[in-house]
Amino acid sequence: MAGFRGIWALVSTQGASSASGAGGQSLASEEREIIEGMRAGDDRAFERLVRVHIGPLHAVALRLLKNDADADDIVQEGFLSAFRNFDSFRGDARLKTWLHRIVVNAALQRLRRSKSRAGQQADVVDVTELLPRFADNGYPEHFHQPWVQTIEELATRAETREQVRQMIDKLPDNYRTVLILRDIEELDTSETAELLELSPGTVKVRLHRARQALRNLLERELELTANA
Amino acid sequence: MSEEDHCRAGRHGHRHDISCREVSEFLLAYLDRELDEPARTEFERHLQLCPPCVHYLDGYRDTIALVRACTRADAAPAEPSCESQRPKKAPPEGLIQAILSAKCRAAKRDPSE
Structure with a gap:
């Protein structure tokens, strides 16, 4: 204790x-x-x-x-x-x-x-592989498309809700905990930083990468674009 | 003009002062309103000229919204329909009793509590 x-x-x-x-x-x-x-x-x-x-x-x-x-x-x-x-x-x-x-x-x-x-669990994703990629001139390697389903449509399906929760669980702990505290528990950056013993800047970087990785994962796994 | 061409329009007169990479990097600061006014103006000018970055931003915002929507009724099992009629998950009675017993033991060990 x-x-x-x-x-x-x-x-x-x-x-x-x-x-x-x-x-x-x-x-x-x-x-x-x-x-x-x-x-x-x-x-x-x-x-x-x-x-x-x-x-x-x-x-x-x-x-x-x-x-x-x-x-x-x-x-x-x-x-x-x-x-x-x-x-x-x-x-x-x-x-x-x-x-x-x-x-x-x-x-x-x-x-x-x-x-x-x-140590780290086996089914955890590599966040760096899920971040957007850019050429040397700053143009994206992949041109993003609009999502073809709305949040309301997605969130009403129990199966989709479960998939989203599973994808959050696949993030490495240092990204997952920041995402949970900021986006689900709705703590602010300084509270999150204090609880995790991190600087506010590190919390922001991890939150941004966690969201970017999850965005990519959701788009791919839930086939959210017309090209999927 | 395709979206790819549109995004690359910097070559054809619509010069972007910030790149798509910078839009991606500063998205959080933009959404948290932490960019200063000139940077915010540049950011928004880029968005006006670059549909793929707008789609990326929309997906980023939707990701946040979807995470909240899918975890609000947390621990809800995957089952069909009648979301609003599903009873709330009952409190774990076994755990409640375990906590109450543990508290009694703790109080006996230290009567001052």
């Missing part, structure tokens, strides 16, 4: 900055009851905290770790950490934001540890 200690300052300040998103209105009554119950040591408040937040937290852990058992483990670790460190939760922050940072940070730590043990 020692790995959690260093993030409390981070999650406190970031939680606070996200709390005013709903026009500065007071916390929802359920959230207030949970917070008051947690501070009073009420077991039922902890159970409500778990039941209200476990779904999205498990989803983000699963996105990052790609493994149910690891996601379960990290979510459990995250809730226990939140229980032990609830004193550090600031009342002006959203519980959802605070818990999200705890679980994301724990999942990233797990990912770093498992990567150093196991």
